[in-house]
Amino acid sequence: MTTRxxxxxxxxxxxxxxxxxxxxxxxxxxxxTDRKLLDALTKLKAKDETIAYRxxxxxxxxxxDAMNINGKNGLACLTELxxxxxxxxxxxxxxxxxxxxxxxxxxxxxxxxxxxxxxxVNNDPPPERERLQTPEEREExxxxxxxxxxACCSTSCPxxxxxxxxxxxxxxxxxxxxxxxxxxxxxxxxxxDNLEDPYRLFRCHTIMNCVxxxxxxxxxxxxxxxxxxxxxxxxx
Amino acid sequence: MxxxxxxxxxxxxxxxxxxxxxxIQLSEAGLKTAVLSKVFPTRSHTVAAQGGVAASLGNSxxxxxxxxxxxxxxxxxxxxxxxxxxxxxxxAVEVVVDLEHxxxxxxxIDNGKIYQRPFGGHMSNFGEKxxxxxxxxADRTGHAMLHAMYQRNVKxxxxxxxxxxxxxxxLDAEGVVVGVSAMEMETGQIVIFHARAVIFAxxxxxxxxxxxxxxxxxxxxxxxxxxxxGVPLEDMEFWQFHPTGVAGAGVLITEGxxxxxxxxxxxxxxRFMERYAPNAKDLASRDVVSRAMTTEIKEGRGCxxxxxYVLLDITQLEPEKIMKxxxxxxxxxxxxxxxxxxxxxxxxxxxxxYQMGGIPTSYDGRVVALGAxxxxxxxxxxxxxxxCACASVHGANRLGTNSLLDLLVFGKSAGDSALEDLKxxxxxxxxxxxxxxxxxERIDAIDRRRGGVSVHEARxxxxxxxxxxxxxxxxADLLHKGVAQILEVEKMVRNLxxxxxxxxWNTARVEALETENLxxxxxxxMISAEARKESRGAHVRDDAPDTPEFxxxxxxxxxxxxxxxxxxxxxxxYKPVRLKPLxxxxxxxxxxxx
Numbered sequence: 164m165t166t167r168x169x170x171x172x173x174x175x176x177x178x179x180x181x182x183x184x185x186x187x188x189x190x191x192x193x194x195x196t197d198r199k200l201l202d203a204l205t206k207l208k209a210k211d212e213t214i215a216y217r218x219x220x221x222x223x224x225x226x227x228d229a230m231n232i233n234g235k236n237g238l239a240c241l242t243e244l245x246x247x248x249x250x251x252x253x254x255x256x257x258x259x260x261x262x263x264x265x266x267x268x269x270x271x272x273x274x275x276x277x278x279x280x281x282x283x284v285n286n287d288p289p290p291e292r293e294r295l296q297t298p299e300e301r302e303e304x305x306x307x308x309x310x311x312x313x314a315c316c317s318t319s320c321p322x323x324x325x326x327x328x329x330x331x332x333x334x335x336x337x338x339x340x341x342x343x344x345x346x347x348x349x350x351x352x353x354x355x356d357n358l359e360d361p362y363r364l365f366r367c368h369t370i371m372n373c374v375x376x377x378x379x380x381x382x383x384x385x386x387x388x389x390x391x392x393x394x395x396x397x398x399x
Numbered sequence: 400m401x402x403x404x405x406x407x408x409x410x411x412x413x414x415x416x417x418x419x420x421x422x423i424q425l426s427e428a429g430l431k432t433a434v435l436s437k438v439f440p441t442r443s444h445t446v447a448a449q450g451g452v453a454a455s456l457g458n459s460x461x462x463x464x465x466x467x468x469x470x471x472x473x474x475x476x477x478x479x480x481x482x483x484x485x486x487x488x489x490x491a492v493e494v495v496v497d498l499e500h501x502x503x504x505x506x507x508i509d510n511g512k513i514y515q516r517p518f519g520g521h522m523s524n525f526g527e528k529x530x531x532x533x534x535x536x537a538d539r540t541g542h543a544m545l546h547a548m549y550q551r552n553v554k555x556x557x558x559x560x561x562x563x564x565x566x567x568x569x570l571d572a573e574g575v576v577v578g579v580s581a582m583e584m585e586t587g588q589i590v591i592f593h594a595r596a597v598i599f600a601x602x603x604x605x606x607x608x609x610x611x612x613x614x615x616x617x618x619x620x621x622x623x624x625x626x627x628x629g630v631p632l633e634d635m636e637f638w639q640f641h642p643t644g645v646a647g648a649g650v651l652i653t654e655g656x657x658x659x660x661x662x663x664x665x666x667x668x669x670r671f672m673e674r675y676a677p678n679a680k681d682l683a684s685r686d687v688v689s690r691a692m693t694t695e696i697k698e699g700r701g702c703x704x705x706x707x708y709v710l711l712d713i714t715q716l717e718p719e720k721i722m723k724x725x726x727x728x729x730x731x732x733x734x735x736x737x738x739x740x741x742x743x744x745x746x747x748x749x750x751x752x753y754q755m756g757g758i759p760t761s762y763d764g765r766v767v768a769l770g771a772x773x774x775x776x777x778x779x780x781x782x783x784x785x786x787c788a789c790a791s792v793h794g795a796n797r798l799g800t801n802s803l804l805d806l807l808v809f810g811k812s813a814g815d816s817a818l819e820d821l822k823x824x825x826x827x828x829x830x831x832x833x834x835x836x837x838x839x840e841r842i843d844a845i846d847r848r849r850g851g852v853s854v855h856e857a858r859x860x861x862x863x864x865x866x867x868x869x870x871x872x873x874x875a876d877l878l879h880k881g882v883a884q885i886l887e888v889e890k891m892v893r894n895l896x897x898x899x900x901x902x903x904w905n906t907a908r909v910e911a912l913e914t915e916n917l918x919x920x921x922x923x924x925m926i927s928a929e930a931r932k933e934s935r936g937a938h939v940r941d942d943a944p945d946t947p948e949f950x951x952x953x954x955x956x957x958x959x960x961x962x963x964x965x966x967x968x969x970x971x972x973y974k975p976v977r978l979k980p981l982x983x984x985x986x987x988x989x990x991x992x993x
Contacts, residue, residue, distance in 0.1 A: 179901040196647055198735070209855040212907040213899040217438075220614040222650045222731060224542055225442040241734060262585055263904040269439070282550035283502025292456075293499040295511030301504065308504045308536075308543060312441055347502065 170250040201239040216265040226313035236315040256318040279339040284350035307341035316373035329362035333373035333383030340386035415443030416806035417785025418600030419548035424814025426555035448541025450655030451533030452803035454491035475794025476936035480977035483762040494807040503547035566838035576780035580838035587902030596817035603786040608751035609862035621787040623916025631963035634756035636928035644750025646708035665700040676993040683993035689749035710744035757789035764813025784809035795936020851896030
C-alpha cells in the first residue's frame with residue numbers, strides 16, 4: 164500500500180496546562196484508503212492522543228467536525244485530503260471562544276438558533292392523521308431543513324463575529340425561514356416580529372461567506388432575502 | 400472527595416431518537432427531566448438514518464398492521480417476542496403521525512399525505528409482494544426526524560446536559576436504580592444524577608467491528624453500564640450486516656435505493672438476487688441479501704481489481720427521480736465512492752450496522768431481569784429504549800425502517816411507563832454511600848496507570864477480533880478461537896493508559912472509558928454467538944447447515960429461546976421467546992424464504 168506524508172500546523176491550547184495558544188507542527192503517514200481530512204486526523208490522534216476535536220458520523224450529516232481548514236471553514240469528514248495545500252493549517256472555528264484545541268464553545272451559536280423558536284407552531288387541535296401538504300408546498304422546505312447546525316456559516320460571517328449576541332446569524336435565519344416557509348406553521352407574524360430589529364435580521368450585509376462555506380450546499384443568504392421580502396410585503 | 404449531586408425526577412441517558420422521544424413524554428407531562436448526551440442532540444447517530452420509518456399508513460396502497468407484524472416476526476426468524484411486535488406495529492401509525500405534528504418534513508404524495516416507499520422484507524398480504532410502507536423524508540429521514548424531535552424538546556423546555564458522558568448506573572442495596580454518575584467533558588468533573596427513573600437510550604455499539612456504518616460515538620455505553628451493574632444483555636449474537644456499505648469507507652447506502660428500483664449486480668453483470676430470493680429479489684431481508692453478496696464474492700464473482708465488492712446499480716433510474724428521492728445518496732456516493740450513481744454503479748459490501756440485542760425490556764420499556772422461575776422481573780427505576788434495548792422486536796434479524804419505528808414506539812412507552820411509576824410523587828430513595836465509587840475508581844485507574852496499553856491499540860484489537868471471528872458467516876472453530884482471543888483483549892482493556900491528564904475536554908479519557916464499554920459488548924457478542932449452536936437470522940454457522948430436519952439450519956426444538964449474557968463469569972442463560980401476541984393469533988413457526 165502506498166503511503167504519503169501529511170504535514171499539519173494545528174492550533175493547540177489546553178487551558179489546564181498552556182498559558183497561551185500555539186501552533187504545533189506535526190506530520191503523519193496516511194495510506195491510500197485515507198481520503199478525507201478526518202481520516203488523517205484519526206491517524207494523527209493515534210500518534211498524539213492529546214489533540215482534541217469533535218467528530219462523530221464521519222459522513223457529513225452530524226455536523227460535529229467543523230473547523231477552519233487552510234483558512235476556510237469546512238467539515239473534516241468531507242474535505243478531500245488531496246485538495247489541501249501543505250502544511251494543512253487547522254484552527255478552531257473563528258469568532259467563538261475556544262475550549263481546547265479545535266473545540267469551540269458553541270453556546271452563543273445555539274442561543275441564536277433557539278432564539279428564533281425553532282419548532283413548528285400550530286395551535287389547532289391536532290387531527291387524527293397527518294396534516295396535509297402538497298408536494299409543491301413541501302418542496303418549499305428543500306434547501307432549508309437539511310441544515311446540520313455545524314456552524315461553518317455563522318462563524319465565517321463578519322456580522323456574526325461583531326455581534327454574536329445580537330445578530331441571529333445565517334444558520335439561525337435559515338431555520339427561521341424554514342418555519343416561515345412551512346404551510347403548517349401559524350406563527351408567521353410572531354416570527355417576523357421577533358426579527359424586526361436593527362440587528363437580528365438586518366445585520367446581514369449579503370457578504371455571502373455563508374453560502375461559500377456551507378458543506379451541505381445550502382443558501383442562507385437567499386433565505387434571509389425571502390424573510391426581508393416577507394417583512395416588506397406585510398409593511399405595505 | 401465529595402461529588403456534587405443533581406436531583407431530577409427522571410434522567411434520560413442519550414439524546415438520539417429514543418432519548419428525545421422519551422424526553423418529550425416526560426417534559427410535556429411537567430416532570431423535572433435531565434437529558435445527558437456525549438454530543439449535541441442533533442449529532443446523535445439517528446441523524447444518519449436514511450430510507451424511512453415503517454408504518455402501515457396505507458397512503459399509496461392497501462396495508463395493515465397485521466401484515467407489518469407478520470413481516471416483522473418472519474424477519475426476526477421467529478426470535479422476536481410477538482407481544483412486543485404486535486405492540487410496535489399497532490402503534491406505528493400513531494407515532495409517525497405524532498412526528499408529522501411535531502413538524503417533520505415528510506415527502507408528500509399528490510393528495511397531500513406522507514410519501515411511502517417499498518423496503519426489504521415489507522410485504523402486503525402476509526408475504527405476497529413488496530408494499531410501500533416506509534415513510535420518508537427524501538433519503539434523510541433520520542436527520543429530519545431527529546431535528547423535529549429536538550425542536551419539540553426545545554418547545555417543551557427539556558433540560559439538556561450536552562457533552563456529558565454517563566459513567567455508571569447507581570443501584571441501592573435492594574437493587575433499585577436510583578441514578579447515574581456522569582462526567583462533564585468540558586471540566587472533567589464527576590457528578591451524580593439522583594433520579595427516581597433512569598432511562599437508557601444510548602444507541603448501538605457497531606464500533607466493536609473494524610468495518611461499520613456506525614458513528615465514532617456508537618460505543619455501547621449503556622450496555623457497558625448495564626453489564627457492570629449486573630444486568631444481563633439479551634441476544635447479543637445477532638448483529639445485522641447491512642448489504643450496502645460503501646466499499647472501503649463503510650458509509651451507509653440506504654436500502655431505499657433498492658426500494659426505488661436499484662439492483663445488485665456481480666462481475667458478470669448478473670442480477671444475482673434472483674437466484675437467492677426469487678420472489679422479493681433485491682428487496683429480500685438484509686441477512687439474506689448480505690449472505691448472498693458474501694457468497695458471490697467468495698465464489699469469485701465479485702467486482703473490481705480484487706473482486707471484493709458487488710455493484711449497486713441505479714443508472715436505469717430517471718436522473719430526476721434520483722435527485723428528488725435519493726439526493727443524499729448521490730452526495731455520499733460522489734464523496735466516498737468517487738462515483739456519480741446517475742452515471743455508474745456504486746461499489747458496496749456488507750458492513751456491520753445494527754445490534755439486534757441489548758438490555759432486556761418488555762414492550763412497556765421497563766428493563767427486566769430473569770426471575771427464579773424463568774419469567775421476567777422488572778428492575779425498578781430502570782428503563783431502556785432504542786438500539787441499546789431489546790424489547791425484543793427484531794429477534795435474529797431486523798427489517799429496514801423498523802429501527803426508527805422501534806425508537807419512536809419504545810421511546811414513548813419507556814417515557815409513559817416512567818410517568819406511571821412516578822405518579823403520586825414519591826420521595827427519592829436514598830443514594831448509597833458509595834454511589835460514585837465505581838466511576839471514580841475507573842477514572843483514577845486509567846489516569847494513574849503507567850506502561851499500559853494505548854486506547855488506539857486496544858480498540859484495534861477489539862475490532863480485529865470481532866471482524867475476524869464473528870462476521871456475516873460464522874464458523875464453529877473461529878467462534879471458539881474468537882472467545883479465547885476476546886478474553887485476551889479484555890486484559891489489554893484492563894490495562895489502559897492515557898498520556899493526556901488534562902481535565903478539559905480530554906478525548907483520550909473519554910475514549911478509554913468508551914473502550915471499557917466496547918469490550919463488554921464484544922464479549923457478550925462473541926460468547927453468545929459461540930454458545931448458540933444453530934443458524935437463525937443473522938447468525939449462520941457452518942456446523943448448522945440447511946437440512947431437511949433443520950431447514951436453513953434453524954433448530955426450534957432446542958434454540959427457540961433468547962440468550963442472556965451475564966458479565967459475571969461470562970455465563971449465558973436462556974429465556975423463552977414470547978410467542979403469544981397481545982390480542983391476535985400467534986404467527987406460526989414456518990421456514991423462512993423470500
